[in-house]
Amino acid sequence: MQKVVFRVKRYIPERGPKSYYEEFEVPFRRGMTVLDGLIYIKENLENTLSIRYSCRMAICGSCGMRINGIEMLACNTQVAELGVPIITVEPMRNFPLLKDLVVNMDEMFIKQRRLKTWLVRRDTEEQDNPTSQYLQSDEELVRYLQFSYCIQCGLCYSACPVVATFPKFYGPQPLMKSYRYIADSRDEGGRERLGLVDTSEGVWRCHFAGSCSKVCPKGVDPALAIQLLRRRVLTS
Ligand code: SF4
Ligand code: FES
Structure with a gap:
């Protein structure tokens, strides 16, 4: 796998009330987590993307999201282990959405x-x-x-x-x-x-x-x- 596609659910309140999906191609590297991919997107492709994270080691609890439809920590989820070329990333449910992948807890x-x-x-x-x-x-x-x-x-x-x-x-x-x-x-x-x-x-x-x-x-x-x-x- 040379590249992986991140299909990110986006919501930007200033641009209107509707959420939409945006796709980004991210170069794959061994050991890469979903959080690594999202940080790559933010640093290189789309700097308006909002994500919440801190420890990057499944301790702080701030990077929860839905990855391919299942609740997971982005920093604790290896891209290779998902075993699919397209990764859909969405915010958690049951919390008010603030922006992109960030919810109000x-x-x-x-x-x-x-x-x-x-x-x-x-x-x-x-x-x-x-x-x-x-x-x-x-x-x-x-x-x-x-x-x-x-x-x-x-x-x-x-x-x-x-x-x-x-x-x-x-x-x-x-x-x-x-x-x-x-x-x-x-x-x-x-x-x-x-x-x-x-x-x-x-x-x-x-x-x-x-x-x-x-x-x-x-x-x-x-x-x-x-x-x-x-x-x-x-x-x-
Ligand atoms: S899934 Fe629920 S019980 Fe488990 S660590 Fe997160 S908040 Fe705590
Ligand atoms: S960044 Fe702390 S749990 Fe994922």
Whole structure:
């Protein structure tokens, strides 16, 4: 493969409300990622192309997009592994589109905040002036460990068919993150969070399509977290 065609979905608000596809020929090189190709386009062919990225190593979570119809991190997707001469690149779904491949992810973070996705403790005096560590056993750590690998890329949220049809649904990432803290032995905010997710916008709205877990680049299983949340709600 000497060249690869990038078929990029473009949206430039100043030029009108419609999205359109634009094709670019990019020289192929061994080890090239989809993000490398997009950066090549921006630097050499079309400098108005908007993309979001930072770490280039699947850590920061900022380069999520749809590549040939599937949610992926552009920096973590090898062009050679796609095995096709034309690569279609589109922005994530379920987020308002800002420009080209850049979406506004505020809503997902607002939902996280509503679900109090941080360690809640009542001993505020101890937190301000710590006298000891919050110890945790290996078994206690394993209960939430996989859920702490989330890099907040939003791919699961984009892939969720329920968010697509019912935007008030908290969505896989905020619900998973809420479970991550409920399952943490150091946390004391579980009761309040369970009240927040035991609603029609919460765990009961999930249809268990499972697409969230399928697309997660970090091996997190948000669909499992939602099932575990349901169990907590029913047994609490
Ligand atoms: S659960 Fe996975 S897909 Fe969803 S935001 Fe976190 S890292 Fe991304
Ligand atoms: S650029 Fe950071 S995850 Fe892709």
